Amino acid sequence: MNAPSNTKILPLEHIQAGFDTLREVKQTFAQRGWFPATSGNLSLRLSADGADPLLVITASGKDKSVDTAEDFLVVDLQGKPAYPTHLKPSAETLLHTALYRRFPEVGAVFHIHTVANNLVSEWAAARGSVTFSKHELLKALQRWEEDAEIHIPIVENHANLPRLAQAMEAVIHPDVPAVLIRNHGVTVWGKSVFETKRHLEALEFLFEYQVQRWMIERL
Numbered sequence: 001m002n003a004p005s006n007t008k009i010l011p012l013e014h015i016q017a018g019f020d021t022l023r024e025v026k027q028t029f030a031q032r033g034w035f036p037a038t039s040g041n042l043s044l045r046l047s048a049d050g051a052d053p054l055l056v057i058t059a060s061g062k063d064k065s066v067d068t069a070e071d072f073l074v075v076d077l078q079g080k081p082a083y084p085t086h087l088k089p090s091a092e093t094l095l096h097t098a099l100y101r102r103f104p105e106v107g108a109v110f111h112i113h114t115v116a117n118n119l120v121s122e123w124a125a126a127r128g129s130v131t132f133s134k135h136e137l138l139k140a141l142q143r144w145e146e147d148a149e150i151h152i153p154i155v156e157n158h159a160n161l162p163r164l165a166q167a168m169e170a171v172i173h174p175d176v177p178a179v180l181i182r183n184h185g186v187t188v189w190g191k192s193v194f195e196t197k198r199h200l201e202a203l204e205f206l207f208e209y210q211v212q213r214w215m216i217e218r219l
């Protein structure tokens, strides 16, 4: 890859390590069926000492349940490819870059569509957020206090991505590492890949719990 002169050239092994880390996450989530119909996108921040940070992000439109040599690319914080490539970054790159710009401590952003997160987002859409309380798994979201609760904001699924990114930026909060997009999916972040994965797993558990609770209550 010949990096344009205005981009800090990161060592290739550093970029490759980022690709390998994201591929591992992608494979784990694919085994759970978390990428229906090419949906979903993942990114992580490449730590570049001093220069503008760069991101590894999934390429747009790919079947994320299979691995190819064209699954990831490197973009800057404006979402532009940092090196010449024919690959297109995720259609939702602006949601990722908005989070990395707003929260410099964010190390990874994951976005998936599940039936549970779609149902919960539709059910709670009118309220603008969904609250979870009295769950042990809230500790995975750094809620350790007695009677802990968390309020996950919900935004309308604007087709125009800059509009969707604007709506997301209006509701995100440093203490709540997620936003639901109505009848679309959830975007989750954290300081590291490990923390972001923990946040996403905790939230998908809570979404699934809520859906199954509805089903039991209707028996």
Ligand SMILES: CSC[C@@H](O)[C@@H](O)C(=O)COP(=O)(O)O
Binding pocket: 037, 038, 039, 040, 041, 058, 059, 060, 061, 062, 089, 090, 091, 092, 111
């Ligand atoms: C094809 S349906 C899902 C997409 O529209 C989008 O919401 C999504 O999550 C994946 O887009 P992508 O551009 O592949 O990152």
Ligand SMILES: [Zn+2]
Binding pocket: 039, 040, 092, 111, 113, 184, 185
């Ligand atoms: Zn999506």
